[in-house]
Amino acid sequence: xxxxxxxxxxxxxPRAVRAEFPILDQLxxxxxxxxxDNAASTQKPxxxxxxxxxxxxxxxxxxxxxxxxLADRATAAFEQARSDVAAFLGGAKREEIIFTxxxxxxxxxxxxxxxRTQLGPGDEILLTEMEHHANIVPWQxxxxxxGAVIRVAPxxxxxxxxxxxxxxxxxxxxxxVAMTEVSNTLGTVNPVxxxxxxxxxxxxxxxxxxxxxxxxxxxxxLALEADFYVFSGxxxxxxxxxxxLYGREALLEAMPPWQGGGEMIERVSFSAGTTYTGxxxxxxxxxxxxxxxxxxxxxxxxxxxxxxxxxARHEQALLExxxxxxxxxxxxxxxxxxPGKVAVASFLLAGSHPSDVGMLLDQQxxxxxxxxxxxxxxxxxxxxPGTVRASFSLYNTFDEVDRFIEGLDKVRSxx
Ligand code: PMP
Numbered sequence: 001x002x003x004x005x006x007x008x009x010x011x012x013x014p015r016a017v018r019a020e021f022p023i024l025d026q027l028x029x030x031x032x033x034x035x036x037d038n039a040a041s042t043q044k045p046x047x048x049x050x051x052x053x054x055x056x057x058x059x060x061x062x063x064x065x066x067x068x069x070l071a072d073r074a075t076a077a078f079e080q081a082r083s084d085v086a087a088f089l090g091g092a093k094r095e096e097i098i099f100t101x102x103x104x105x106x107x108x109x110x111x112x113x114x115x116r117t118q119l120g121p122g123d124e125i126l127l128t129e130m131e132h133h134a135n136i137v138p139w140q141x142x143x144x145x146x147g148a149v150i151r152v153a154p155x156x157x158x159x160x161x162x163x164x165x166x167x168x169x170x171x172x173x174x175x176x177v178a179m180t181e182v183s184n185t186l187g188t189v190n191p192v193x194x195x196x197x198x199x200x201x202x203x204x205x206x207x208x209x210x211x212x213x214x215x216x217x218x219x220x221x222l223a224l225e226a227d228f229y230v231f232s233g234x235x236x237x238x239x240x241x242x243x244x245l246y247g248r249e250a251l252l253e254a255m256p257p258w259q260g261g262g263e264m265i266e267r268v269s270f271s272a273g274t275t276y277t278g279x280x281x282x283x284x285x286x287x288x289x290x291x292x293x294x295x296x297x298x299x300x301x302x303x304x305x306x307x308x309x310x311x312a313r314h315e316q317a318l319l320e321x322x323x324x325x326x327x328x329x330x331x332x333x334x335x336x337x338x339p340g341k342v343a344v345a346s347f348l349l350a351g352s353h354p355s356d357v358g359m360l361l362d363q364q365x366x367x368x369x370x371x372x373x374x375x376x377x378x379x380x381x382x383x384x385p386g387t388v389r390a391s392f393s394l395y396n397t398f399d400e401v402d403r404f405i406e407g408l409d410k411v412r413s414x415x
Contacts (some may be wrong), residue, residue, distance in 0.1 A: 006244045012310030018395040020045040020302075027077075031365035034400045034407075039184045039344055040369050042215060048238055051298030052291050063290055064263060064281070078290055081297025082280070089229065089246055090220030095309025096252065099293050102243035103211040104134040106230035107178070109245055109283060110207055111138035113258040115176070121147030123175040126204070128166065128190075129155045129381050130183045131371035133374040135209045139178060148175070155381055159186035167198060174204040179221075182212035185373040185389065187319075187344030189213075196225050197288035205251070211235055215303075215393065216251045217303035217312055221246050233292060238299035242292030245283070252279050257324075261285035311394040316383075316407045318392045318401055319343040325405045331412070335387050343392035346373075349408070352415050354386045359413040361388075366404060 002364055018024055022041045026033050035043060055077060061070035063078045082099070086092045100106045115138075119125070124382055125139050143150050151174075153166035161179075170177070177199040181192050192208050199206045207228040211218055214231045221229045226246070233242040247255075257276055264285040266275040276282050322345050326332050331350040349357050358370035371386040372379045379386060390404060 001219055012203065012307050012394075014314055014397055016393055017306070017311075018397065020047070021395055022046060022049070024395060027253040028365035028367075029363055034366040034403055036217075036390040036392060036396065036404060037367045037369050038371075038393035038396075039212060039235070039389065041240070042237050042393055043395070044239070044295075045237055045301040045302050047199055048295050048298045051294045052239065054293045055291050060290070062287055065328070074290055076312070077294050077297070078288070081293045081300075082277070084297040084300045085244055088214075088219075088304070089244075090218075090222050092221055092223075092246055093249055094251050096253070097248055098245040098247065098280050098283045099288055100230075100243045100245050101289070102232040102234070103209060103230050104232075104243075106228075106243055107118075107134055107207065107209065107243035108138045109258050110228050110230075110247070111142045113255040113283075114205070114251065115139070115142035115148075116145060117174055117256060119143075119146040119148040122173060123148040124151050124171070124173040125149070126151045126153065126166070126169055126174050126177045128153045128161055130159075130186060130188065130375060130378050131178070131180055132184055132211070132271075133182060133376070134211075135178050135207075139176075140410065141151070143213065151172075152377070153380065155188075158338050159183070159188045160338040160339070161188065161190050163191065163194075166195075170198060170202055170204070172202055172204055174199070176207065177204050178207040178209065180209040180212065182216065182342055183209075183336065183375075183378075183390075184212045184344070185346055185375045185378055185387065187337065187341035187391075188336060188338040189340050189342060192226070193224055200225065200253070212344075216315065219309055227251055233296040233299065236296070236299055237303060238296035239289075239292040242289045242296050244296075249279065252283070257282050257284075257285065259283075259285040260314055262287070283395070301316075303399045306394070315392055315394055315396075318396055318398065321398060321401045322390065322392070325401075329408075332408075335382060335384070343396075344389060345391075346387040346389045348384060349411065349415075350385060354388045356415070357388045357408075357411055360414050361404075361407050364403075364410060366407050368404075 059073040061074045063075045154162045210231040229246040234240040333348045335346040354370035
């Protein structure tokens, strides 16, 4: 099937989907915006914008506490989103869905609550060279506090995880495996199902960072048997400031709360001490990002209405087109060419700094990201300061790929 015929497919029309995203319909530097920074954050469909506006126009109140109509409506909408997320992750229990500020906070929650109580001197945390800083720094902090040791599995030249080396690093001292399902810099899709099985065989607990996975393909945390799975709303067509921690009920039950305050208590007393409420609220101290959670629920329902397999095929066709073009350019070095990767094209243009390329593309109305992409150890591994990263989503078009390639030609003429 050619790239063009995928675009014309009646089952998935990227132009119709695109029309639901008002922000994409604008000029930048006098030219139609080409938004290729989707790995940093995706744009929001009308359904999400409207859900948030509707909530503030009609239903806003604090949740879980008021005995009045608005409080009931806000609580119902908030808790409906929890059910939507549970279903989205393949049928998790509502109690297993904790709302956080995002992937970063979800990982910090696990590191602080599970990590600080379960890890001790000499225990090993197994990471990879391609982790985002959000899946490195919280573990470094917990390692420093507990005496645990961090092991790092290498990445092969093509951007694949060195699975042989990873397996060799896994052992009976490994207590925690944390791995990204999809690399934000390389697009590599890691074999997380195999990772979970092998980690469980040595008794390790597994956290999967799904920040870059959930918007590209469906995820089933039960089939995956992940212990923890985390993602952010804003990379999934939802709002910023909201994210999810999925945790297996038995693990979450055994973990202490990490933040104290309202909403997470059963009874507070100076004389008799404080007792905590159950899951999921035990981990949701304070007033949550109610509008954000409702917006995330709307994003998930919007995504559920699409043919996701067809959307994924469209993204792959976009990737094939851009990768073919980049591979044919003698002055381009692609960083991350693992088979089966998602639609992320990271590269260097000879004789230029990534930030200059980004600036010259911006002048043509094109948004890409440049720099280390919060993966400094990965940059060190390749011996580069950063890359230019064009990351695609289901609303991007073949015309945009072509404009991007033409844009690179123009960049060359300025260098
Ligand atoms: N992990 C990965 C793989 C990411 O791409 C990102 C965001 N770039 C994060 C974690 C952190 O997500 P957030 O900033 O939304 O917490």
